[in-house]
Amino acid sequence: MSAPENSPGNRPAEKAPLPRELRELREQLWGPIPPHERRMWSNALLDNPPTDLNTIGKLQNMQLYERDGIVMNRLWVAVARYWDDLGLTAYEWLLQRGTLVDIAEYKRNLERNNEPTDPWGDCPxxxxxxxxxxxxxxxxxxxxxxxxxxxxxxxxxxxxxxxxxxxxxxxxxxxxxxxxxxxxxxxxxxxxxxxxxxxxxxxxxxxxxxxxxxxxxxxxxxxxxxxxxxxxxxxxxxxxxxxxxxxxxxx
Incomplete structure (x- = not known):
């Protein structure tokens, strides 16, 4: 006979809430960046790590990331905060790292003369x-x-x-x-x-x-x-x- 629907063994495992101290630290580190953007920044930082981490640092970073998708390394978050303060999103940060169009330079050109170089040229x-x-x-x-x-x-x-x-x-x-x-x-x-x-x-x-x-x-x-x-x-x-x-x- 199948187990009752409300049997404890059938319930999905629930994640324990983060300790208050850790929640406060995360808010202090990430500041005004909203949760969904924190996740975008975390993914971008993991694909393009701004610093090397030791074994313990990697473990701590991934434990929190695997829990809710947000990294907690101070230096990494500082990179996100720096570029966010300049008005760049995680996507634009990835662009300006040299793999794609330099959005930061594009914005500076736009502010200087309002006529930035169009990488597409005369293509309609x-x-x-x-x-x-x-x-x-x-x-x-x-x-x-x-x-x-x-x-x-x-x-x-x-x-x-x-x-x-x-x-x-x-x-x-x-x-x-x-x-x-x-x-x-x-x-x-x-x-x-x-x-x-x-x-x-x-x-x-x-x-x-x-x-x-x-x-x-x-x-x-x-x-x-x-x-x-x-x-x-x-x-x-x-x-x-x-x-x-x-x-x-x-x-």
Whole structure:
């Protein structure tokens, strides 16, 4: 016979409330930053630690983080407070660390002359949206789970990425004559022909955080593919033919 619904053994484990002293310390450390933003900052700091921690520091940090998603290291929280005081969110902090567009510099330029440099150049808005969708589908590199998640969410919400790495990829292929749809087709086909233990000189790769390798094609190496694809050749056979002479064993 099944146990009663209200049986203590069936109840989910409840977390013990934080001691009052720890709650007060957390409020003192994080100050005016609201809880949901504290969690965003905690994720960003864990992916991009501002300082090294000893074993005890890591344990204490993760014990609290795993409980409610908020880190408690004083130096780490100080980094969040510093940038928050300057008006930057956790996402913008990740951007200004050099992986994406420098939001801090963007804001300073905006305050100086109200005419900041547009990383998209003369690319029309609709094309920016189409290229954003294409490069989110085939990103140029891996920047950590938090950065990738924040970037993709921002790109989908606004429709236009503000990541310099993603924008550079889009503009490179645009300058070589590709449309976003052709960029997607090329990247889709190239990924079908990966060979374990081999590299291909036509396939450029990038190394992101945690040594995750990403395919990041060089547009100029694929202009011949584009001409023949537009002439009506089958993209599968065309891609296979162009890749075939360029496989190099790594074993």
């Amino acid at each position: 808005e609709q094309e920016r949206r189409e290229w954003t969708a294409a490069t989110v589908k085939f990103p140029p590199q891996f920047l950590g789970a938090t950065v990738m998640g924040l970037h993709d969410r921002h790109a989908k919400q606004t429709g236009i990425t503000n990541s310099k790495t993603w924008i550079d990829l889009a503009l490179e292929f645009r300058a070589a004559g590709f449309t976003p749809e052709e960029f997607i087709e090329l990247n889709t086909q190239v990924r079908k022909f990966h060979k374990r233990g081999y590299e291909n000189t036509l396939v450029t790769t990038t190394w992101g955080t945690r040594n995750i390798q990403y395919i990041r094609l060089d547009a100029q190496k694929w202009t011949n593919w584009l001409e023949r694809y537009r002439a009506g050749e089958d993209p599968v056979e065309l891609t296979k033919e162009l890749l075939e002479p360029h496989w190099v064993s790594t074993q």
